[in-house]
Amino acid sequence: MNKSDISFRDRPINLDEQGGRRWVYAKKPEGPWYRRRTVFNWFVLLFFIAVPFIRINGNPLILLDIAGRKFIIFGAIFWAQDTLILALLMLSFVLFIILFTVTFGRLWCGWACPQTIFLEMVFRKIEYLIEGDYRKRNKLDRGPWTREKILKKATKHSIFILISVAMTNTFLLWFIGSEKWILLVSEPLGGNLKAFAIMLLISGFFYWVYSWFREQICTMVCPYGRMQGVLLDSRSVVVSYDYKRGEPRGPKTEGDCIDCHQCISVCPTAIDIRNGTQLECINCTACIDQCNSVMNATKKEPGLIRFDSENGIKHGHESIWNPRNRAYSVVLLVLFSFFIYTLFTRPVVETTILRTPGLLFQENEDGRISNVYNIKIVNKTHEALPLEMRLISHEGEITMAGSKMEIADQDRFESTFILYLHEDLLTGDKTEVEFGIFSKNELIEKYKTTFIGP
Ligand code: SF4
Numbered sequence: 001m002n003k004s005d006i007s008f009r010d011r012p013i014n015l016d017e018q019g020g021r022r023w024v025y026a027k028k029p030e031g032p033w034y035r036r037r038t039v040f041n042w043f044v045l046l047f048f049i050a051v052p053f054i055r056i057n058g059n060p061l062i063l064l065d066i067a068g069r070k071f072i073i074f075g076a077i078f079w080a081q082d083t084l085i086l087a088l089l090m091l092s093f094v095l096f097i098i099l100f101t102v103t104f105g106r107l108w109c110g111w112a113c114p115q116t117i118f119l120e121m122v123f124r125k126i127e128y129l130i131e132g133d134y135r136k137r138n139k140l141d142r143g144p145w146t147r148e149k150i151l152k153k154a155t156k157h158s159i160f161i162l163i164s165v166a167m168t169n170t171f172l173l174w175f176i177g178s179e180k181w182i183l184l185v186s187e188p189l190g191g192n193l194k195a196f197a198i199m200l201l202i203s204g205f206f207y208w209v210y211s212w213f214r215e216q217i218c219t220m221v222c223p224y225g226r227m228q229g230v231l232l233d234s235r236s237v238v239v240s241y242d243y244k245r246g247e248p249r250g251p252k253t254e255g256d257c258i259d260c261h262q263c264i265s266v267c268p269t270a271i272d273i274r275n276g277t278q279l280e281c282i283n284c285t286a287c288i289d290q291c292n293s294v295m296n297a298t299k300k301e302p303g304l305i306r307f308d309s310e311n312g313i314k315h316g317h318e319s320i321w322n323p324r325n326r327a328y329s330v331v332l333l334v335l336f337s338f339f340i341y342t343l344f345t346r347p348v349v350e351t352t353i354l355r356t357p358g359l360l361f362q363e364n365e366d367g368r369i370s371n372v373y374n375i376k377i378v379n380k381t382h383e384a385l386p387l388e389m390r391l392i393s394h395e396g397e398i399t400m401a402g403s404k405m406e407i408a409d410q411d412r413f414e415s416t417f418i419l420y421l422h423e424d425l426l427t428g429d430k431t432e433v434e435f436g437i438f439s440k441n442e443l444i445e446k447y448k449t450t451f452i453g454p
């Protein structure tokens with residue numbers, strides 16, 4: 001790419017005028033920021049792999065069981081019925097991301113996003129190892145298909161495929177849990193062809209992303225990346241070029257930037273940070289390290305590219321706190337406190353009682369009217385509960401289908417029962433009735449529904 005391509009532009013840097021792909025050959029980063037990022041990323045990677053195997057009270061640390069409509073987040077179990085609590089949690093999370101982004105820009109993308117971590121710390125490292133640094137890789141790709149090239153490409157892509165399969169299985173563990181996954185892989189393949197096909201499809205997708213699509217996820221697909229334009233302002237602390245110090249640029253000018261283009265060569269999205277904050281910048285800090293090593297070599301102060309805000313560069317140091325992120329913090333605090341309150345005060349069981357669809361009332365010979373109901377109770381505690389249901393609003397009789405009402409911990413009870421009420425107790429064609437759910441003689445939940453009669 002030449003200089004005019006990367007200064008001012010109306011399209012992503014990795015696309016040519018016809019919209020075709022321009023391959024990015026990023027130089028291998030080196031330096032203190034890259035070392036910090038490597039250590040942090042390995043912790044995140046380890047967390048990602050270990051989560052399905054870490055248990056709290058016998059439950060995984062995190063389980064997103066969409067099929068079973070059950071979510072376990074840091075040991076706390078949420079059922080589909082916990083809509084308010086889940087909504088509060090999601091809202092708090094979104095607000096936290098907004099607060100974090102207005103303050104620190106796209107730091108998440110470069111430091112904690114699984115896409116970047118897998119690309120930079122796993123796939124790219126394997127590529128450096130097999131094909132060498134950016135110049136060698138560029139030469140290899142442009143060169144003819146020699147024995148060496150075939151061998152290198154075959155080895156790299158075979159390892160990429162194996163890692164994609166391993167990634168998919170780790171990803172699946174978050175959704176189905178380790179027990180179910182072990183059961184799936186230990187059973188004969190013939191019985192799980194559909195699951196196997198899904199696993200292959202997702203693996204194929206990961207392989208395509210990490211071997212070809214790469215940084216385009218961050219620059220063209222990810223909606224979070226697209227939001228930067230509205231979330232960032234001149235007070236946001238991001239990877240910035242100190243134009244006051246750096247300009248006029250050139251090898252023999254007054255400015256500190258010697259125009260060596262090293263910061264561009266190391267950038268995984270191939271941008272020139274000297275043009276200001278751009279949507280492609282994932283705040284990976286590779287250009288900070290690279291420019292600092294140039295500054296050291298030219299005996300100048302490091303920090304020509306650094307974490308700073310536009311205001312910080314223009315006016316010197318500024319506090320990261322401003323009215324905008326203070327206001328977000330207050331709203332986040334209120335929302336999160338409400339979430340904690342609802343989490344700790346939610347009922348221990350969640351009951352739903354509905355009249356069986358399609359059935360009307362029945363008139364019995366003894367003058368009583370009966371209705372048939374479906375009952376569903378979710379046990380949200382970590383202990384088995386012996387349960388009993390009583391009608392607390394009227395004198396009536398309940399006949400439950402099946403044996404005892406008992407639910408194991410974190411389980412569901414579903415059954416059908418008939419409620420008999422004497423005709424004299426009815427107040428019209430619809431009478432409100434109230435049930436009490438008792439455990440060890442203690443009332444733990446009440447539920448109101450209607451009883452229909454003649
Ligand atoms: S690495 Fe530093 S000195 Fe070299 S071009 Fe980039 S900003 Fe200028």
Ligand code: SF4
Pocket residue numbers: 239263266267268269270271272273280281282283284285286287288
């Ligand atoms: S400009 Fe710097 S921080 Fe931004 S993506 Fe490129 S190398 Fe990373």
